Amino acid sequence: MTFEEFLDAELAGLRRYAAVLTGDPQRAHDVLADALLRAHTGWSRIGRMEFPLAYVRRMVTSTFLSERRRWSVRMIRVSSSGELPDAAMPDPTDGVDDRGQLHHLLAGLPSRQRAAVVLRYYLDLPDAEIAAELGITRAAVRTAISRGLAALRVSAAEEQAASAVRPRIQEGS
């Protein structure tokens, strides 16, 4: 499969995944473009893989996590001018109690927790695949999801029920 063929087949799904992962169309654009550029660089190797989509999707995830770990992203980009804010940023969970503000709660999640939640509830990946994607243990995946749901104020009981019977959702659906 050539890189162009890969793009034709998988770009739509990757675009949506990047958008969900980042929660911001602009950042999704940057993260996905960066990841695809690197994928193109190594395509002679990636293109021969059995599941190149999984590898590239992991590159997108890694790029997102790296981007979120970057000091400048955490500390500088909170203001458009590049200057540090004089006052503390408001707690994004303040006053949040309904689904309409889930978006804000998601934006406040630490990157790994957000990625774990997205991989579980958007792509419906099992613990093992999420662990491989994020480079962490299954226990750490469960912890991240549990803490993520708590922060999102999602019922843990429903999560347990969902875990018992979890339908597969195709990427990009």
Next chain:
Amino acid sequence: MNTVTDLRAELRTLAEHAPSDAEIRSTLAGLRSARSKRRRMTALIGVAAAVILVAGGAGITGAVLSQRSAGPAAPSPVVSVPDVPLPADTKLIRHHLQPVVSPVTAIPPDGLTGRMWLSSPGRLAVSFFDPTTASDGWTSYTPGKPSASPRLAAAGYLVTDSRDQPTVLLGGRAPAAAPLTDLTPVAAGGHDAMLETAPSTSTGAFGLPAAQRISWRLSDGRWIYIWASGPSGDPVDTATLKDFAASIREVPTTLNRTIGIGLTMPGLTFDSSMNSWPAITYTGATVFLCPAGVDPMATTYSTSSGSGSSGPAGTTTTYTGDDPATTCVTATAINVPAQQRESLGATQAVRVKDTVAHVDVDKSVAWVDLGNGVTGIVGAPPSAHLSAADLAALAASVRLSPAVTVLPLPSPQVHVTAETAVETAVSSSAATAPPPASRPTGTDAGESDRAEAARSSAASAASSAATAGARALQLTVLGGYLDAVKSGDCAAAAQFFIGKPYNGDLCHMPGLRLLDYRIDGGPATPSPDEADFAVTITITGGGETMPDGDLTWFFDLHRQPGGDWRITGAGSGP
């Protein structure tokens, strides 16, 4: 309380706001184009930069300068070159470089006896620096060695056909137009001048400092910009800058070349060059012979207002066109120990009269021994498909001014890992060299490790010159910074770190001491102009957030408009 159903619905909503297919493809095409257009030029510089690492790895230091500084001959406006015989069926023609004349004459500030000048279509820059501390022109540094002029380490002027718009790095992203924060009329030696100030990391044409400049319009309609920097690269006080500006008179001066070449191709006769005296490095002696109007040192960015995907808020950064240098014949000179030149990689040896040229036809480059430890490297446009004989003749026609004293850069402590080599191999279809073994480095590693690392870098340059070349340039900057921090010389470190001080600069962390470091292999390259390195630093005194011992610290480097690399940020995550 929310439900999982709510969460799934919210995630699906986010998916509906994905960037468009066209946006992604357009950006990706731009990034791929920017990468490919640099390969040709980077390959040439890559070999030279690998050579620098080899030279530095041999442990040669600034002492070389003092040993050789006993009265070198003065350089001349044009370097004499040999009369090389033209091969049969050649595509080459003979060429005579012409003298370059500056429209002004400046009196160098005390202690700044070094010279560096650059010229390209529509612009000319002359800088003065202290050669007792400098090894790289205005980007001077020698860790631990104070400048002879504590207030003023470098100064110079820039002449442009049209007004120069500084650029600035904000938020660790691609350069964007720098807003002028102040524009004040000043009197400087009778010139009707303006004092311009811009953000501290702003740079102008050729990547010269632009945070504070005095400018006026010359009688021929061109613009002149005067700048001056302290030992840490920061602007000097206004009075010192005005004093230097006042010394400038509109009297033409013929500038002295440090490199010459006697052959070129038809149509490639318009030269741009970089010249430095008495010290040279990889940026010190290069000449480009290009088609009319082509500026081989032009930045490959353009910026405009509006919402953008790659630039800071309010700007769009665009990669433009093909790399103009790929259309030029290029020659550069760099120093390298003779016994280590062979590590540059497999080339075809071609004799030209008394000169043996080492040719790589595939990369369209060749190098020759210029004597006194200096190697001359030439490149031709790949589209010209020059023969080995032509490339050899081209290389044999290169000479470095005998007046130039050669000063190598200090070597960074490079840790080349198998992973690095694999990354290099992945990025180059021509990669064939096996990965070098992982070796410990640091203070205990000594010269042999640095030399081994340098040889590995040279081998990488041979198998993947594009990747290794950019990496070698990046490592020179990163190693220079870390060496300076380790020696406690924050002034020297500031030459390499142009990000905001609180953006991970180890020099601005109270109480922290860098005991040792190890660069853990090659960088991630989010774009052709950005490289993220992971470095294992051994520290003490960092407080609760940075415990004593080993810690991974990530450094973000950006390519500057002048072609050099600088650290723009650092932190615990890449």
